[in-house]
Amino acid sequence: LKYLFCQKGRGSLSCVSVCAMGCSSSAGQGGAGSSNFEDKKKVLTDYLEAENSKQFQSEKGNEAAKKVCMSNMLTITVGPEGKFFRLWNGIEATLEWTDFQSEWEMSGKKINWMVDGPHTKIIFQNHYTPKYKATGKQAPTMEDLMLAEVHGKKLSLLKYYWSNPGAVNSMVTEDSVFQKLGHMFHHESSAPFLNLNPDATSDLGPKELALRALLDAWRTGKLETSAEGAAEKAAEHCTADVQIVAVGPTGPQYKVYDKIEGVLDWFTFQSKEESHDWKVNWMVNGPDTAVICQVRYTAKVKETSVTCETVEDILVAKIVDDKVSHLQYYWDNISETSKLHPVE
Numbered sequence: 001l002k003y004l005f006c007q008k009g010r011g012s013l014s015c016v017s018v019c020a021m022g023c024s025s026s027a028g029q030g031g032a033g034s035s036n037f038e039d040k041k042k043v044l045t046d047y048l049e050a051e052n053s054k055q056f057q058s059e060k061g062n063e064a065a066k067k068v069c070m071s072n073m074l075t076i077t078v079g080p081e082g083k084f085f086r087l088w089n090g091i092e093a094t095l096e097w098t099d100f101q102s103e104w105e106m107s108g109k110k111i112n113w114m115v116d117g118p119h120t121k122i123i124f125q126n127h128y129t130p131k132y133k134a135t136g137k138q139a140p141t142m143e144d145l146m147l148a149e150v151h152g153k154k155l156s157l158l159k160y161y162w163s164n165p166g167a168v169n170s171m172v173t174e175d176s177v178f179q180k181l182g183h184m185f186h187h188e189s190s191a192p193f194l195n196l197n198p199d200a201t202s203d204l205g206p207k208e209l210a211l212r213a214l215l216d217a218w219r220t221g222k223l224e225t226s227a228e229g230a231a232e233k234a235a236e237h238c239t240a241d242v243q244i245v246a247v248g249p250t251g252p253q254y255k256v257y258d259k260i261e262g263v264l265d266w267f268t269f270q271s272k273e274e275s276h277d278w279k280v281n282w283m284v285n286g287p288d289t290a291v292i293c294q295v296r297y298t299a300k301v302k303e304t305s306v307t308c309e310t311v312e313d314i315l316v317a318k319i320v321d322d323k324v325s326h327l328q329y330y331w332d333n334i335s336e337t338s339k340l341h342p343v344e
Contacts, residue, residue: 062092073158107128108128112124120150137172138171140167142163191245197288208283210317214238217233223267224268247329248330279295279296292317295314295315306342316328
């Protein structure tokens with residue numbers, strides 16, 4: 001995924017083209033950059049401890065950051081609207097982001113779980129209830145997914161996958177402005193949580209097969225409402241009480257879908273798009289009964305030919321009895337996905 005990033009420095013404006021996560025066809029494959037999970041975990045933990053203790057906001061904030069971040073550290077907060085939700089390139093820019101986040105009160109903040117990703121990557125989920133001091137507004141409890149990369153003994157990338165970006169918009173925006181934009185499609189309450197046991201584990205193999213079978217059924221058109229035996233096919237791959245959480249992009253279709261009927265509604269909506277380059281970049285074992293994968297694609301709406309830039313979403317699936325019981329979408333670039341089905 002490539003971004004054009006511009007930032008104002010001391011007396012100048014510089015722009016760079018940044019490649020983040022998977023610009024090359026080898027994304028997610030093995031190689032010399034692979035790292036030990038415990039080593040990656042320590043680097044990430046050191047960064048988070050410095051962030052949480054507000055070391056980055058102290059007089060020696062630059063020195064604290066240099067101990068845990070590479071000089072070209074990339075922080076990606078794309079998702080909610082506004083100037084603070086963008087790419088932050090370099091240590092100084094990352095410190096600007098942490099300055100902004102220091103204005104959030106985060107009650108109940110904790111890491112739900114942390115798992116190994118491919119190569120230099122590590123994946124974790126945050127849990128917190130934020131309140132923005134400037135507006136005095138509180139958002140519902142969030143469970144964002146975070147993707148980090150470690151090189152050597154320092155963090156090189158931190159990417160936010162927001163669980164409820166619409167609620168973040170509402171929190172950081174004054175009501176008078178936000179109401180003009182309209183927010184009828186954004187969730188003002190917490191979306192269903194995965195509720196995974198961080199101390200439990202299970203074999204990746206059966207979980208991977210279950211998720212791939214569901215995705216294959218969708219990709220081959222077997223889960224469209226008009227397809228013969230679609231409900232039966234969905235029941236083969238999903239539990240009766242399955243939930244699909246697709247909250248994020250703008251539009252009434254991006255919501256929570258319940259049960260087998262909801263599965264068919266969601267994938268029928270998805271069938272309005274085509275993406276000939278769709279592929280799974282990588283799939284890794286999650287905590288408890290979860291499996292995590294990253295999918296890469298360039299979507300085009302069949303009817304209108306509207307196309308978005310290539311994106312790399314992350315899916316987290318909870319597997320019960322070899323079937324998907326919960327499928328959570330973590331959108332890579334919400335503004336790009338929102339272009340596909342604009343709201344009138």
